[in-house]
Amino acid sequence: MTGHTRPAQPEYRPPTEATVKQLYATAFRCGKPECPRPLYRMNNETGETILNSRIAHIHARRQGGPRWDQQMPEADNRSAGNLLPLCLEHAAEVDETPAHYPADLLREWKREQLREYDTIQRAWPITDDQAAEAVERSFGPQQEATATAAAAAVAHVARCASRLVETSRQQRRSAADAAAAWQAMRARWAQRLGPFFAPDTGDRLTPDEAQVEPPRRDTEECESALRSTLRAAKEATEPVATDLVAELGAVRVVSRALGPWCDQVEHEVRALVGAAAKWDRSDSGDSAWSQAVARLETAVQALGAAWHEEEACSQPPQPTVRQSEATACPPAA
Ligand SMILES: [Zn+2]
Structure with missing residues (x-):
């Protein structure tokens, strides 16, 4: 046989x-x-x-x-x-x-x-x-x-992070649309019911100050539309975040020194997923979410920089060459 x-x-x-x-x-x-x-x-x-x-x-x-x-x-x-x-x-x-x-x-x-x-x-x-x-x-x-695994993993983290930010950004547009529809509905009601005046001073009030709310049925409809966009945002971003966290695990395995930077990125990933699942009606500029994005990007950059720091030209040696100019850093090309 x-x-x-x-x-x-x-x-x-x-x-x-x-x-x-x-x-x-x-x-x-x-x-x-x-x-x-x-x-x-x-x-x-x-x-x-x-x-x-x-x-x-x-x-x-x-x-x-x-x-x-x-x-x-x-x-x-x-x-x-x-x-x-x-x-x-x-x-x-x-x-x-x-x-x-x-x-x-x-x-x-x-x-x-x-x-x-x-x-x-x-x-x-x-x-x-x-x-x-x-x-x-x-x-x-x-x-x-x-x-080369650490280098590859750090590069993966950066790619996953851009994907997470991009996914979150797309989802955020739907949430912004739903929130805008809600605002427009309130404005229509306020116009219909207003103007509003303070009972004691007689000063003119905004609908927010007057705490005027549209009928419950309309409010609930808008609220549920916004809730479902936020749920979709969570569902879309979570798998990307999971990939990213897995890549961070790979970086930690091959380079323990990068652990603290990985922890920071992971923290910001979770913060962004959290921010993406919320909509604060008083935060008209959506700044909580934007700040979460900025903090994640900063953390990823810091991880990349820490990696380069390990490998790059902090003080490159002066090679024995025919014409040694002995500069402190390699030529800028
Ligand atoms: Zn290179």
């Missing part, structure tokens, strides 16, 4: 350390244009140079991977021309959402990265050990699964 064996999925070997050294010797910062993050950074306390990047494949080295090209021979697949050093976040992003990053675009980034090197002559001539580390971090079995 012969066992049922599935044909192995084609998978090429990772690039050699020599190729990796070549990559870092001809690039200074993340290959995504406009991204200022250097490929290595300096630990200010120890003076250590820390790998701050991963090597992305323009065409994946596995069948089914991002931008996999069946026609490409292994030698080309693992050559420098098919490899692009990127910061952690962007390395994760190009593989997480490959549809947004087609091979042609990445090739353009690659050309741009090399062009920049030709101009500024700054790069990272790394040692064999560092090259081995870069290979392990970029292509080691564990790393591919987890090292």
